[in-house]
Each structure stands twice: as structure tokens, then as C-alpha cells.
Amino acid sequence: MDPVTIGLIISALQAAIVAAPKAMNVVVKAKEFIGALGGSAAITKAQQDAVFAHLDSISGLVQAGIVPASWQVEEDPEE
């Protein structure tokens, strides 16, 4: 295996490790959402407030005209 391929594999593994907590965040949110849809227990005050607060923060970004850097189109990397 050539060094470039090995480097790519190591970088990919590092990227996956870095991204894992963020991906887990999605899984946790998904689990909560499924629970809210089908569960018999009441959706707690804390769960409601957390969703509302996040939506308010997104709303604040929109009102301030803020677009996160990762949502913007940037120049292609140099070859």
C-alpha cells in the first residue's frame, strides 16, 4: 500500500473519530424524537424548553442575518 493511501486512511479515521460526538448528538436527538412521537410518558418541561431554546437560537441567527461558515459556499481547495 502506498504512503498516500495510508495517509488517506489515517486521515479518514481521524475525521470519523472527530465527527463521532456530533453524530451521536444526532442519534440522541433522534431517539428523543421517536420517544416523543410514540411514547406514553409526557414530554417533560425540560425537553420542551430545550427544543424551544434551540429554535429560538436558530431564529436569532436568521434575524441577525448570520449564516454559519459551513453553510456558505467557499472556494474549491487548490489541487
Add this chain to the structure above:
Amino acid sequence: MKRFSLMTVTLLLAASALLFTLPGCKSGKLEQGGAYAPAVTTVTTGSDGQTVTNTVAMIAPDPGLFFADSAFDLTYTVIDNVFTFERDNRLLLWRLSPDIKHTLDKLRPEAVKVRDQFVTARRAYLAAPTPAGLTVLESALAKAQQLSMAAQAVLPQALEASQGK
């Protein structure tokens, strides 16, 4: 090997796509006092010295808004994770396939648009909660969910293509 490591991340992200195929059953109950079921709690002391706590709903709970907000919260997080993952690992992904960035670049302006549409519809609904307003909100949510699924598909598709070369 490289396919497995990146696919692990994308599969975790794609798991949330299952949500969008769920029927829209909204059976959850909202605990009083939360943001979607506001209530006022009063504490009074009786003549016998005992305190009595009363919680009274201010307005009717709004499960429709809760489920729209909750679904958008998840959708937004998924989109944000995909865009951020690509940006954080741009050079690596560019070497795997320039199509990843190019395809996501087509989705980025659309994502900003649907985010703004949802927020505008939500603000209108909060100001005047009507069934029609909720329908507009749900329509904006559906657009965001479609975009989320498209964004999640980019990385696996590009990797599949690069494997085939």
C-alpha cells in the same frame, strides 16, 4: 478500510432519515409548565398555615408546534453536521471526490433558504397560532427534511462512485 471509517459517520447521520418515514402520529403529552404548555404556578398559605401549590394552564398545550419544532431541530442538526463534517475534512474529502463539495455547494444556498422559510413561518405562527399557520410551518419543515435527506446521501454516493473507479 477508508470506506468503512467514513461510512460509519454517514450511517449514523443517515439513521435519522428513518424518522422522516414515520407516520405523523402526535400522541405525546406535554407536561404543563413547558414552553409548549405554559402554566402559572401559585403558592398560597392557608389559614391553617399550610402552603398550597396550584398550577394552572395559561393556554392550551400546542403539540403541533412542539412536533414541528422538534422535527426541525433534528433536521437542522443533521444538515449542520453534514456541512460541518465536509468543511472540517475538506481536503481529505476533496481528494476522495470533488463531487462531495460541489454537490453540497448546490445544497448550501437551498438550506439557508429553507431555514429562513421555517423561521419566518414559525414567527408568524407564534404571533397568531392558527391551523393554516401550522400547515405553512409543516410545509417548510417538509422542504427542510427533503434537503436533509439529499445532504445525507451525498457522502455515501460519492464514496460509492469513487470505489467504482
